[in-house]
Amino acid sequence: MTETLSKFQKIPDREPPSSTVGMLAWVRINLFGTTTNTITTLLFLYVIYLFLPPFLDWAIFNANISGSDRSVCDENKSGACWTFVKVRFEQLLFGLYFATNPDQIWRPITALFTFGIILTPLLFEKTPFKKWLLLILLTAYPVFFIFIVYGGAFGIPVSDTGQWGGFLLTFALAFVGIVLALPLGILLALGRRSQMPVIRALSVTYIEFWRGTPLITILFMASVMLPLFFPSGVDFDKVVRAMIGITLFQSAYTAEAVRGGLQAIDKGQTEASMALGLGYWKRTIFIILPQALKISIPAIVNTFIALFKDTSLVSIIGLLDLLKMSQSASRSLEWNGYDIEGYLFAGFVFWACCYGMSSYSQKLERKLDTEGRTE
Amino acid sequence: MTSASASKKSTKNQISPIITINKLNKWFGKFHVLKDIDLEVNKTEKIVICGPSGSGKSTLIRCINRLEVHQEGTIIVDGTELTDDVKQINEIRSDVGMVFQHFNLFPHLTVLENCTLAPIWVRKKSKLEADELAMELLTKVRIPDQAKKYPGQLSGGQQQRVAIARALCMQPRVMLFDEPTSALDPEMIKEVLETMIELAESGMTMIVVTHEMGFANKVADRVIFMDEGQIVEQNDPKNFFNNPKSDRTKLFLSQILNH
Ligand SMILES: Nc1ncnc2c1ncn2[C@@H]1O[C@H](COP(=O)(O)OP(=O)(O)OP(=O)(O)O)[C@@H](O)[C@H]1O
Ligand SMILES: [Mg+2]
Numbered sequence: 043m044t045e046t047l048s049k050f051q052k053i054p055d056r057e058p059p060s061s062t063v064g065m066l067a068w069v070r071i072n073l074f075g076t077t078t079n080t081i082t083t084l085l086f087l088y089v090i091y092l093f094l095p096p097f098l099d100w101a102i103f104n105a106n107i108s109g110s111d112r113s114v115c116d117e118n119k120s121g122a123c124w125t126f127v128k129v130r131f132e133q134l135l136f137g138l139y140f141a142t143n144p145d146q147i148w149r150p151i152t153a154l155f156t157f158g159i160i161l162t163p164l165l166f167e168k169t170p171f172k173k174w175l176l177l178i179l180l181t182a183y184p185v186f187f188i189f190i191v192y193g194g195a196f197g198i199p200v201s202d203t204g205q206w207g208g209f210l211l212t213f214a215l216a217f218v219g220i221v222l223a224l225p226l227g228i229l230l231a232l233g234r235r236s237q238m239p240v241i242r243a244l245s246v247t248y249i250e251f252w253r254g255t256p257l258i259t260i261l262f263m264a265s266v267m268l269p270l271f272f273p274s275g276v277d278f279d280k281v282v283r284a285m286i287g288i289t290l291f292q293s294a295y296t297a298e299a300v301r302g303g304l305q306a307i308d309k310g311q312t313e314a315s316m317a318l319g320l321g322y323w324k325r326t327i328f329i330i331l332p333q334a335l336k337i338s339i340p341a342i343v344n345t346f347i348a349l350f351k352d353t354s355l356v357s358i359i360g361l362l363d364l365l366k367m368s369q370s371a372s373r374s375l376e377w378n379g380y381d382i383e384g385y386l387f388a389g390f391v392f393w394a395c396c397y398g399m400s401s402y403s404q405k406l407e408r409k410l411d412t413e414g415r416t417e
Numbered sequence: 418m419t420s421a422s423a424s425k426k427s428t429k430n431q432i433s434p435i436i437t438i439n440k441l442n443k444w445f446g447k448f449h450v451l452k453d454i455d456l457e458v459n460k461t462e463k464i465v466i467c468g469p470s471g472s473g474k475s476t477l478i479r480c481i482n483r484l485e486v487h488q489e490g491t492i493i494v495d496g497t498e499l500t501d502d503v504k505q506i507n508e509i510r511s512d513v514g515m516v517f518q519h520f521n522l523f524p525h526l527t528v529l530e531n532c533t534l535a536p537i538w539v540r541k542k543s544k545l546e547a548d549e550l551a552m553e554l555l556t557k558v559r560i561p562d563q564a565k566k567y568p569g570q571l572s573g574g575q576q577q578r579v580a581i582a583r584a585l586c587m588q589p590r591v592m593l594f595d596e597p598t599s600a601l602d603p604e605m606i607k608e609v610l611e612t613m614i615e616l617a618e619s620g621m622t623m624i625v626v627t628h629e630m631g632f633a634n635k636v637a638d639r640v641i642f643m644d645e646g647q648i649v650e651q652n653d654p655k656n657f658f659n660n661p662k663s664d665r666t667k668l669f670l671s672q673i674l675n676h
Contacts, residue, residue: 313484314521314580318535318587319511321503328534332525 101386111376126380130371134387137207137362146201150210153191157183157213165402167409180221187214203281207362209391214281215353215363219288220346226289227296228335232326234301245297252294257352260287265359284356288349295345303338304330336407343403347396354392364388435460435495435591435622436481442489443476450476451487452646458591463623465633465654468643469669474626477643478593481624482513495590511539514584518596520576522568528555528579529564532586540587547586554582558612574605578612585616592616594625628673634658642666
């Protein structure tokens with residue numbers, strides 16, 4: 043029986059040619075593969091050569107960090123004055139109240155540190171009870187934050203929110219904006235796709251109104267107009283006003299991001315869950331939202347990143363967020379003239395936070411991708 | 418035909434209708450998709466619906482669990498008339514299983530979770546009970562070893578069998594199938610049809626939209642031919658295939674059988 047059939051011979055697997063694997067091959071193929079490629083690479087290297095060494099000299103090698111006043115910096119003008127950032131560090135991070143009350147500074151430190159402690163395990167895949175941790179972060183943590191940073195209970199003195207500032211304020215505004223805008227945005231996105239005309243019209247109106255208004259205007263309105271709607275006795279906290287404005291504004295953007303995800307879900311998913319007898323909320327919570335939110339993660343995080351940066355607009359209503367604080371500190375008499383360092387520091391902190399959010403969202407996207415939807 | 422004598426009173430009689438459709442009319446906008454449909458389906462009866470594309474087959478069975486809303490006529494499922502009452506609709510839906518052409522499994526849930534979600538949240542079963550029942554039914558459709566996988570990791574035939582198991586986990590009184598095999602590769606059609614034949618043998622009431630005439634021949638008590646939103650002809654499979662009464666049926670049969 044085998045006489046007429048030739049026997050199948052397996053060709054043994056071989057390594058790919060060495061000229062196509064490894065670092066050097068990658069560089070040769072990707073950076074110098076074609077003439078255009080080579081020119082681009084060389085131009086790029088030249089630009090780096092022009093700007094990077096002088097910058098590094100200024101920012102690192104010639105920089106000043108010693109001392110506690112401007113004398114060191116004034117003597118050596120060829121380097122950055124990190125002494126300024128060092129001396130004003132507490133002020134830049136936590137604002138004037140905590141900078142001027144060193145015995146209270148443990149409060150914002152504890153608050154931010156606790157945030158880090160809850161957040162870090164959430165970043166790792168293998169952590170158990172993630173859902174509960176997230177729930178704690180979104181519910182118990184804000185209460186804890188108010189208790190410890192605002193104070194007023196358990197013998198902790200009140201720190202007036204008007205005195206909050208720096209990174210602490212930026213963090214508080216962004217955190218509240220993000221945490222409250224997400225559920226609100228989800229409801230709005232669902233409302234916009236509702237079968238009920240009234241709910242749909244209300245959602246659309248809300249979303250389009252807030253999306254069409256610049257945040258600056260909203261902050262102005264929140265600070266000037268909001269008090270008009272309340273009896274004169276009610277004095278709204280400035281920070282709370284900003285938080286309300288930011289949340290209302292942000293929820294419209296979150297809603298649009300979520301709507302994109304909702305639209306991407308196949309109609310068959312709704313039909314299958316309807317056919318099983320699941321009511322609207324059950325199929326929304328168990329079937330539609332988990333899939334829609336997953337798809338909208340990049341868009342949602344984009345809105346978070348935009349919000350985080352936009353919080354610096356609160357300076358317009360007289361709040362000293364990280365950016366404004368850096369500016370005003372570098373314009374004080376003692377440090378006049380060192381604003382570049384202040385801006386760089388603020389910029390770096392903003393960048394680090396936004397980059398963190400961005401890379402986490404990419405990681406999450408890859409992890410949640412059980413269907414091979416992306417790539 | 419069988420049910421002419423069955424009265425409106427549904428006693429525990431074998432031939433009492435579980436679905437009664439009376440003068441059903443439906444429009445999509447101005448387009449009249451279903452015209453004066455009358456249909457009674459008895460307990461344990463197996464009905465195959467066929468007809469050319471666009472004739473309204475899907476729309477008809479989707480009206481039975483109100484995935485589509487009709488404008489005229491009545492549909493009574495298991496003694497309850499379909500109205501706008503959301504609670505009633507959900508009750509009827511939980512008693513009527515449906516299997517779709519494109520499976521529509523929930524991709525973010527495992528096979529087991531796909532099967533237990535509705536029993537837990539609609540039937541209020543405990544997770545343990547639901548798991549047990551799901552494993553039993555997954556065993557029946559011969560994929561118990563895939564329970565922990567996600568739908569995306571299964572072949573089309575396996576996915577459709579999961580979809581059948583998912584519907585059966587609600588312990589429905591009627592099963593609706595909308596072209597369950599037409600999205601499948603030929604080698605997988607057989608495994609799904611076998612599962613459906615076993616289900617039919619177990620006594621389930623089934624309404625199946627399909628062009629699998631072998632299946633119709635073997636399982637159906639009645640074959641219904643639809644065209645232009647009307648029921649053109651219905652008969653037992655033998656007579657339906659061998660001496661169709663309408664020229665339209667004849668043409669249709671010659672087209673699909675010579676294919
Ligand atoms: N949601 C809808 N809106 C408007 N028209 C629709 C809608 N759904 C179906 N139709 C139309 O109604 C008619 C009947 O559709 P239906 O899906 O019931 O046909 P079918 O017999 O199942 O066809 P097929 O074999 O292609 O599945 C078709 O002409 C279709 O274009
Ligand atoms: Mg169809």
